[in-house]
Amino acid sequence: MAVGRADRREEVSAVDPADLDVVARQLGREPRGVVEVAHRCPCGCPDVVRTLPRLPDGTPFPTTFYATCPRLTGAISTLESQGVMREMTEELARDPDLAAAYRAAHEDYLARRAGLGEVPEIDGISAGGMPDRVKCLHVLVAHSLAVGPGVNPLGDKALAMLPQWWADGCCAPTEPAG
Numbered sequence: 001m002a003v004g005r006a007d008r009r010e011e012v013s014a015v016d017p018a019d020l021d022v023v024a025r026q027l028g029r030e031p032r033g034v035v036e037v038a039h040r041c042p043c044g045c046p047d048v049v050r051t052l053p054r055l056p057d058g059t060p061f062p063t064t065f066y067a068t069c070p071r072l073t074g075a076i077s078t079l080e081s082q083g084v085m086r087e088m089t090e091e092l093a094r095d096p097d098l099a100a101a102y103r104a105a106h107e108d109y110l111a112r113r114a115g116l117g118e119v120p121e122i123d124g125i126s127a128g129g130m131p132d133r134v135k136c137l138h139v140l141v142a143h144s145l146a147v148g149p150g151v152n153p154l155g156d157k158a159l160a161m162l163p164q165w166w167a168d169g170c171c172a173p174t175e176p177a178g
Helices: 002-013 017-027 070-081 084-094 096-114 137-147 153-161
Strands: 034-040 046-051 065-067
Touching: 017 034, 017 046, 034 137, 046 137, 065 070, 065 137, 070 084, 070 137, 070 153, 084 096, 084 153, 096 137, 096 153, 137 153
Parallel strands: none
Antiparallel strands: 034 046, 046 065
């Protein structure tokens, strides 16, 4: 197990410290288990990071793709408060093709997480409610942003519903305010 911990530290240190600083300012805390910036906002800052399935403190963490931009997460929270998750879950129950595509998104998520390591406590559990329901749009949008369109149909749908969260400028400037 000590080798795994050393490997994780090496992976985390491969992320540009400037990006980690931006993510820390976005989150208001130090990021944990980040192995890469999985997507960048049109402003250039990270808005989705890829995280280890086991955090450095040993905690299992199923959320491989984690949205960090506060403007993005705020816009997603607005969708959640409008009942979009309930509507999407109902749509899954009615549409077998959508359900099959969403199950494939679940499998994609699991495969991408497995590439970072196996964690028995979360084996078979993806995130966001996949594959049977919609529990967290943040995860689904982050997955879509990280892997591109066509993989997570409900993440893609939620992403298309969002306003341009970056339009008012960067949420975490790369240079300290001066």
